[in-house]
Amino acid sequence: MNTPFVYGRIADKENFTDRKEELEMLIQNFSGLVNTIIISPRRWGKTSLVNQVVKHFETNKSIRICQVDIFNCRTEEQFYQAYAHAILKANTSVWDDFIASVRKYLGKLLPSVTLTDAAQTCELTFGLNFKENVLTYDEILELPQVICKDTGRKMVVCIDEFQNIHEYDTPIAFQRKLRAHWQRHSDVCYCLYGSKRHMLLDIFNNYDMPFYKFGNIMFLHKIEREEWIKFIQTRFQESGKSISPEACGTIADLMKNHPYYTQQLSQQTWLRTDYESNTDIVNLAFQDIVGQLSLLFANLIDTLTPKQINFLMAVADGVTNFSSKEVLTKYQLGTSANIKNLKKVATEKDLIDILPGNKIELQDPVFEYWLKHIYR
Numbered sequence: 001m002n003t004p005f006v007y008g009r010i011a012d013k014e015n016f017t018d019r020k021e022e023l024e025m026l027i028q029n030f031s032g033l034v035n036t037i038i039i040s041p042r043r044w045g046k047t048s049l050v051n052q053v054v055k056h057f058e059t060n061k062s063i064r065i066c067q068v069d070i071f072n073c074r075t076e077e078q079f080y081q082a083y084a085h086a087i088l089k090a091n092t093s094v095w096d097d098f099i100a101s102v103r104k105y106l107g108k109l110l111p112s113v114t115l116t117d118a119a120q121t122c123e124l125t126f127g128l129n130f131k132e133n134v135l136t137y138d139e140i141l142e143l144p145q146v147i148c149k150d151t152g153r154k155m156v157v158c159i160d161e162f163q164n165i166h167e168y169d170t171p172i173a174f175q176r177k178l179r180a181h182w183q184r185h186s187d188v189c190y191c192l193y194g195s196k197r198h199m200l201l202d203i204f205n206n207y208d209m210p211f212y213k214f215g216n217i218m219f220l221h222k223i224e225r226e227e228w229i230k231f232i233q234t235r236f237q238e239s240g241k242s243i244s245p246e247a248c249g250t251i252a253d254l255m256k257n258h259p260y261y262t263q264q265l266s267q268q269t270w271l272r273t274d275y276e277s278n279t280d281i282v283n284l285a286f287q288d289i290v291g292q293l294s295l296l297f298a299n300l301i302d303t304l305t306p307k308q309i310n311f312l313m314a315v316a317d318g319v320t321n322f323s324s325k326e327v328l329t330k331y332q333l334g335t336s337a338n339i340k341n342l343k344k345v346a347t348e349k350d351l352i353d354i355l356p357g358n359k360i361e362l363q364d365p366v367f368e369y370w371l372k373h374i375y376r
C-alpha cells in the first residue's frame, strides 16, 4: 500500500512541500557559483532541499551538480575515495564513460573499479601507495576544476554531513588543504551542509579557521504551521480520506512543526483513519509514537547525570534565565558556573539547539513531551 507521507527518507515530488525561498536562493547561488553552507538540526530537510535543487538543474546542460555524502567517511582517505567517485559519476551517464574517465583523470593513482551488486553500483578504490602519496590528494581535489576546463561546463559540488571532517586525524590541516584548492576554482562552487550547528559555526564563522567566510550561510527553518495544514489536508484528500484543518493544526502543534515528526504523526494518523480523521485520532497516534520511543528516551536518560537531566527539564519548561537564583534552586542545577558546561554537553549530544538570540530549545519535540509528561 502506498502511504501518503514519508519520513526517514528524502522527501521529493508530492512529498516535498514549502521551501520556496530557500529553493530560489539555492538556485540563484548555484547558477552564480556562490559557495553556500546550509545548517539545521537533524531531520529538518537539508538533504531533501538540496535534492530538489539538483532536480531543478537536471536538464541544464551547462552546469553539473555532484552530491557526496560523507556520513560514512571516517578518514581522509575514505573522503577522497568517495569524493573522486561522486565527481566522476556526476559527469558520466553510462558505465563505460565512468571507467574511461577514471582512467583518464586518475590513471596515475592505480584505480580499480569493482561492481558491488547487480544494480551496477560500483566501488572505486586506489592503489596501495595511495595513502603515502600526498600528491595524489591534490589531484583529486583538483578534479572538479580540471573536468570543468575539459568540458566547458560549470560544476556545483554538494557535500552532505560536512561536519564529519572534524573527526579526521588532523582536521584543521585538512580544512586548510581543501580551502587552498577550492578558492582557486573559478568554474566550481561548493555547497556544504550538515546538522551540528556548533561544529559548523566553528568551521565557518571562526576567524581563526581556514573556512572563515567561505560562503553564504543559510540556517534552514522548520516548515510553518500553515504550510503543514495545507500539505496534510491535500495528502489526505488525494488518498481518498479527509481531515479537518483543526486536526492538521494539532499534528503540527504536537510536533512543533518538526518536518520528520510532522510527517510521521500524519502517517500514523492516516493509518488509523477509515474515512474522516479528527483530533482524537491524532492524539491517539501521538501517544503511540511516544510509547514507541519511550524505551529509547529511557536509555538516553541513563547516560546523563542528574544535573544534566534537570537542565533538560528546565529547557523543556521554557526557562530562559538559567543563572537566576530561583531557577538554579528550583531545578537543582548547582551554581551558575555549571550552566555553561551543561549547555555544552547537551549541545554536543545533539539534545538542544541554541538559536540566534540565545534561545534554547530541545531538538526532539517527542522527547520534550516525554520528559514533561511521562518521565517527570
Ligand SMILES: Nc1ncnc2c1ncn2[C@@H]1O[C@H](COP(=O)(O)OP(=O)(O)OP(=O)(O)O)[C@@H](O)[C@H]1O
Binding pocket: 006, 007, 008, 009, 010, 011, 015, 016, 017, 018, 019, 040, 041, 042, 043, 044, 045, 046, 047, 048, 049, 194, 195, 259, 260, 261, 263, 264
Ligand atoms: N520540504 C519538505 N516537505 C515535507 N517533508 C519534509 C521536507 N523536508 C524534510 N521533510 C521531512 O523530514 C524528513 C527528513 O528530511 P531530510 O532527510 O531531508 O533531513 P536532513 O536535515 O537531511 O536530516 P539529517 O540531518 O538526518 O541528514 C523527511 O523524511 C521528511 O519526512
Ligand SMILES: [Mg+2]
Binding pocket: 046, 047, 048, 160
Ligand atoms: Mg541529511
